[in-house]
Amino acid sequence: MRHLTTHRYIDLVARTGSIRSAAQRVHQTPSAVQRRIQSYEDELGFPIFERSTTGVRLTSAGELVIQHIREMLAETERLKSRVADLAGMRRGHVNIGCSQAMAPYFLPDQIALYQSKFPQVTFNVSVMEHDEAGPALEACLIDLALVFDKRSSPNYKILQSVPQRLSVLMRQGHPLASMQELRLRQCFEYPIILPISGFGGRALVDRAIYGKGYASAPILESNSFEYLKAHVARTDALSFQVEIGTPSQETDAGITGRKLDERDIEGGVLLFSQKEGRLLPVAASRFLEQMSKALVDQFGEP
């Protein structure tokens, strides 16, 4: 969209906080970007960036402008998607923000399935923390958010909520693998490794073991699930993960999962949300439908 370049530049400058770096990202010189901004400001009658020697910052007018611009860009994407859909081409692009737990199995499965039907639809998956999802939706950076337990913001709308139990991750052939379900107490007979505080299902675990005498401290914490899984695969240590992020096959890469007894630990809620008042591109909307069905099949009625 050639005639939206100025808007895209402004958006980028607002994001990066610097004209130079934004210019670099779009393979332009700073002066070019600067002049586009200036011309926009001239037409508006007010500066939208506050310049300093360290970079630029949005003025209060700029805050309004950037919000408008982002909505406009997102709306344009939606238009393109709808037009393509009209022509039966099923093109489009979907930006998804999700919790880490969706990354290893659920989302890849779903996206692969969707793209096998509509190969022209492209995706962007950003793994993000719960708190980032709201602002990202707000700024139209993502179309859909699939995160755990984030609620109570008026600015986005919950499309579906799915209860999620917690599972134990263990290596293939682990002594506990003979059980179908596990009690929490059993797990603490083995070393425990956990994601760091405020990450993944850590909060659920902390709540569950609070006051339990048998619970010992984790022997390892990490902010990398890749690491945790690799560690689990090589030792007898156990880790926890929400249901949807555990191997759907019996075993996978030397790892298997067993559900925890519901009496021991309360589950979380997986939320699908979008920005309040925004209409989704066709592709995003269709993809959402597919996921909803899959979730109902997999986890029962929402």
Place this chain on the structure above:
Amino acid sequence: MRHLTTHRYIDLVARTGSIRSAAQRVHQTPSAVQRRIQSYEDELGFPIFERSTTGVRLTSAGELVIQHIREMLAETERLKSRVADLAGMRRGHVNIGCSQAMAPYFLPDQIALYQSKFPQVTFNVSVMEHDEAGPALEACLIDLALVFDKRSSPNYKILQSVPQRLSVLMRQGHPLASMQELRLRQCFEYPIILPISGFGGRALVDRAIYGKGYASAPILESNSFEYLKAHVARTDALSFQVEIGTPSQETDAGITGRKLDERDIEGGVLLFSQKEGRLLPVAASRFLEQMSKALVDQFGEP
């Protein structure tokens, strides 16, 4: 807004149905406009106009595009208005579509009052028929519609509804001017002139006199209220007009108004509406507030 030129051109071409005439309106050659459209179509990947030798027509993709463009243009206006408001400049522009009855007294009063407070705010007043108001709102041609009795379209939202009685227009010094209120029967002792069918309050009058033996046919019909008023001022003939369109002063230009008895004729409803789901520019929103207050003062609780 230089970077929205292409959008404005497309909008104009869609309106006029011809590239040439649109080009003329913006003082450009057809080729310039044509090329902007073509470049837009190339980027979109689909034609938005169906060309023929008599002009152009929107394709179905074009319908989507034009809707998007109009919303975008309107949103941009709103942005400008909000930014100006932020800077305390109280600038802005308001497009109003209204029934004829608002034109002689109510709207001029209100706009003059508003502009005395905010001289930088500009207005455009389009008198239109009831049925035109809905599409005009839909296409973002007007921000506010002030019309009688138009309802039941899902695409626009009613902001306020004000009951309106019918008044009798007569010349200054007319025998009936001695009364405060009039019965319908009294009116028919004089010649009656009316707006043509489907115009102004004609429908109300027709409904009221239906089956009344004393009612005689109008001796004159016109689609010009200017004419009707001039005629009334010169003769003993009476005409009808909704309350809000009658002289607010005792007499005005040789004309005075008296309300009809409510038993004789059911009143209409004056509706203020905007497009569903659209946020109004600051100026429009402020102006609406002012009008609402004025209406409550003038006609009591809505």
Place this chain on the structure above:
DNA sequence: GTTCGCGTTGCCGAAAACGCTACACGGTGA
């Protein structure tokens, strides 16, 4: 059959955008 108005295209000059370079400014670290 002629005429009229329409969209479209090629060509060329004008205008806008861009890249380069240089500059002024403020924070950072030696």
Place this chain on the structure above:
DNA sequence: TCACCGTGTAGCGTTTTCGGCAACGCGAAC
């Protein structure tokens, strides 16, 4: 304190884009 770095900005020559002109092809209407 001073050199250094990264920032936004202005001037100038170049490149790209855009607009006007004229001509063309096509249907509809007279």
